[in-house]
Amino acid sequence: MQIQVSTDNFIHGDARVIEVAEQAVRSGLEHMDDRLTRIEVHIKDQNADKHGPDHILCTMEARPRGMAPMSAHHGGADIQAALKGSAKKLRARLTSVFDKADMHR
Numbered sequence: 001m002q003i004q005v006s007t008d009n010f011i012h013g014d015a016r017v018i019e020v021a022e023q024a025v026r027s028g029l030e031h032m033d034d035r036l037t038r039i040e041v042h043i044k045d046q047n048a049d050k051h052g053p054d055h056i057l058c059t060m061e062a063r064p065r066g067m068a069p070m071s072a073h074h075g076g077a078d079i080q081a082a083l084k085g086s087a088k089k090l091r092a093r094l095t096s097v098f099d100k101a102d103m104h105r
Contacts, residue, residue: 001029002038010045011056011079017043021083025060028087032094038063041086043079058082060090067101070094 005021007013021041029039040061047055056079061071070093074085 001033001036003041004038005041005043007042008044010048011043013043017079020080024080024083024087028084028091029062029094032091032098035098036062036064036094041083043082046075056082058086060086062090062094064094064097067097070097 003022003025005013005018007017011017021043025039025041029036040063042059042061044057044059045055046057055075056077057073057075058079059071059073061069063069070090072086072089072093074082074089076082076085
């Protein structure tokens with residue numbers, strides 16, 4: 001599974017942010033590794049320079065083999081919370097879709 005991480009102009013996509021993003025994806029979706037080709041992680045600061053609750057938005061898009069892409073979004077107070085929330089939501093969506101597909105085999 002390939003993991004791609006991108007950030008907006010207000011979040012510095014340095015090595016530490018990429019490492020945290022990859023760790024969140026792997027811990028949340030590693031058991032589905034053989035069914036996924038790529039995960040795209042997009043991290044955005046919705047309030048730019050201003051601060052506020054849940055101002056970091058993380059969107060994760062999964063590319064399952066032989067299926068349409070699926071995504072999940074989550075807002076958090078910091079990057080780690082947004083990553084964890086979106087990984088949890090994406091895992092739930094993928095689990096549901098994979099379970100349904102497995103029943104039809």
